[in-house]
Amino acid sequence: MANPVLVLGEHLRGVLSDITGELLAAGRRLADSCGAPLHAVLLGKDAAALAPGMKLADQVWVAEQAEFDMAAPQVVAAALQALIEQTQASLTLIGGTNVSMGVGTIVSARTGLPFVNFCRSLAFEGGLIKVTSQLFGGKILADVMLADGRGVLSLSPGAFPAGAPPNRPAPALERVRLPVASTPVSFERFIEPDCGDVDITKQSTLVAVGRGIQSQDNLELAEQLAAALGGAVCASRPVIDQGWLPLSRQVGKSGMTVRPRLYLALGISGAPEHWEGMQGSQCIVAVNTDPRAPVFDGAHYGAVADAVELLPLLTEKVKSRRS
């Protein structure tokens, strides 16, 4: 039997992250196609309680050591490295999330195994592992080959649907003690999200603005359209980083995940980090001056136009139709 595929189970505050289900789904398909077992590992004091949620794995390693709770990436990487050596795992799958960012790179640096970031598809073809990664804000795809079938992969959230929980017996659970690397990094406390004046996750209509809104003054135009539609304004990272809107209005990897009935993406290119937070919207309408913006590949409706120019026209027409 081929060497195992290993998944790093990600969890935060006692709950398995969505990415863990996606990693297991991707790992299961890959393991089946190359006749390998699927292993997974959970690190942290109460990790064993999360193992039943990992049914797609054949075996779950559990290291119930408090030192791994909120540990620095170098600490997680050292533990993972030890388990890769113990299991002789061929491929290790890690979430391309903020929580796990850095871990795969460090494991790769220490083991010499190749690391591939931003993975969106995996295939076992003619004895080789072929990975496709999305680069440059979604504008280019790179096909990468892992010649000897070994490596560490960071999988983009949302690229590998988890599907329904499988009707399988609970996986074998193996308790293990993994080495704890010493590091001068310590976790102090969580800083809770500030929900702000509007909870954008509860809105059925969102007017989202990106770099294409050009200036803080133009936000008023988006507010007027949102008011006409009975929704709220949210934004992609560049707008938040400029300080034009509070963190509570950010949609994407670091911000909120939203699933409104209508998501109007105005002057947003649709980089993977943003797409991650709004892909579940029922109807996506995109307006961007760049006809090649990735946002048009996933939106339902769109127009190649200047959002700032279009906004007052939309507001006026929405108002007249609603009245």
Next chain:
Amino acid sequence: MNVFVLLKMVPDTVEDLEIGADGKSLDAETLRYRTSDPDEHAVEQAILLKERHGGTVTVAALGSPEVEDALFLALAKGADRAVKIQWEAPSGGSRGAAQAFAAYLRKAAPSLPADSLVLVRSQAFDDLDGEIGPLLAESLGMPYLGVVTGVLPEGGQVRVVREFSGGLRGEFRVSMPAVLGIQSADKPPRYVPFAKVKAVQKSAAIAVEECAATHPDAGLVVSALRKPEATGRAQLFEGAPEEIAEQLVEVLQKNNLL
């Protein structure tokens, strides 16, 4: 404090990215480079640290045609030293970049003072073979934390805020010297009038250092680059802005979204 900011320029995606004749890399002739957003924030965070807590800021950037503009801008914002790193890395990947940065730091500061911070971008869209920060930290034997959105010095340590998801953040303590991957500074990057940048270009100089990447091969083989095929492409409305607005609102009404 002694802060180093290390920059790696990225292709400007406002331009159309063309794939080179080898089918495996971007066409260097048509590429234009710019400073990545997290790199801009790393510079801002360094200047903020200097303003609030004193010390010096050195900004070093891997050579590319547009890099001098980025370095003069950093000087105009308040950096003390600007360095252009001449490097050779066939793949231009993060691994090679981290090795060139490590070589530069070993040369510039053979033993980093205890109050030193090295700031790099947390992640950028060209990090196919890994993030620069953890690679550099591993190479220098220093601690690392990424996705950082705030840095506050306290004794020989820094309090660091890092992002998780859904607006949740965490506060960590990190002993210096350390490598931090900056996602965003705790204030938006400052605006500098063009005249000030021009003045700096006349009065200040950029140092040049040769720093080779030692083993830039990450062990992965890019077999092809391609542009994504449009799948489920949006139904696009065309015409004058007035006509586009009319069609968009029409389709919203048809879908009971008004």
